[in-house]
Amino acid sequence: MTKYLIDVRFSSSVERTPRVLEVAEGFGLGLTAKEFVVFDNLELEVNQGDVVFVTGQSGSGKSVVLRELSRQMTGQGLVIADLNKIDLPEKPVIEIVGKTITQAADLLSKAGISDAWIYIRKPSELSDGQRYRLKLAMLMDMPADVWIADEFGAVLDRVTAKCVAFNVQKVARAMGKTLIVATTHTDLKNELGPSLTITKRFRQRVELEIAP
Ligand SMILES: Nc1ncnc2c1ncn2[C@@H]1O[C@H](COP(=O)(O)OP(=O)(O)OP(=O)(O)O)[C@@H](O)[C@H]1O
Ligand SMILES: [Mg+2]
Numbered sequence: 001m002t003k004y005l006i007d008v009r010f011s012s013s014v015e016r017t018p019r020v021l022e023v024a025e026g027f028g029l030g031l032t033a034k035e036f037v038v039f040d041n042l043e044l045e046v047n048q049g050d051v052v053f054v055t056g057q058s059g060s061g062k063s064v065v066l067r068e069l070s071r072q073m074t075g076q077g078l079v080i081a082d083l084n085k086i087d088l089p090e091k092p093v094i095e096i097v098g099k100t101i102t103q104a105a106d107l108l109s110k111a112g113i114s115d116a117w118i119y120i121r122k123p124s125e126l127s128d129g130q131r132y133r134l135k136l137a138m139l140m141d142m143p144a145d146v147w148i149a150d151e152f153g154a155v156l157d158r159v160t161a162k163c164v165a166f167n168v169q170k171v172a173r174a175m176g177k178t179l180i181v182a183t184t185h186t187d188l189k190n191e192l193g194p195s196l197t198i199t200k201r202f203r204q205r206v207e208l209e210i211a212p
Contacts, residue, residue, distance in 0.1 A: 008068060132155045
């Protein structure tokens, strides 16, 4: 049982440029620094192998909680693989993942790429959504304890996003990996079947739903 305490506050101080001062005066904004609380001592329990789904409005704190969990988990000695930190090597897609061609095709198909034409292309020749799915295949190929994906499936059409979400959680669970994803789209919840759902609202408001 591993508990994490998420406490994130920012100062609302601003740089007083001439335009900032004009805007402040025009709109009657006070510029004295105030504390702005995003997470107020939120206690989360995340165990190895859990699927955590973070959702909520844009600007509510999804990326912040992902960063904080990642930082605290790294501090505990867990190895984190972060989808947004993956760089794509410029070589044919089929060469990028897996130890064998069979493994490569299997990983790519789980990430939603099952077209042989794409296998022989290089990342620079792919669409954003295809590159995104390739990164997911690379994520599933990494020797990490925790897979983290911010803006999970955001660039994909919703049918593909759902298929990919279902596959990725299945692989994560089969391999005992912890999967932590964030997206403002709420339509992936059924496919992910999360152990923990964090719905972040503005200010420090948050709702937790723990699977029975
Ligand atoms: N380094 C920082 N300094 C000050 N405020 C910050 C900092 N990082 C984030 N914030 C603020 O914290 C809040 C939450 O930001 P966060 O990036 O987690 O939102 P989000 O839910 O991921 O939104 P989106 O869906 O747009 O990605 C925002 O109001 C943002 O302005
Ligand atoms: Mg974000």
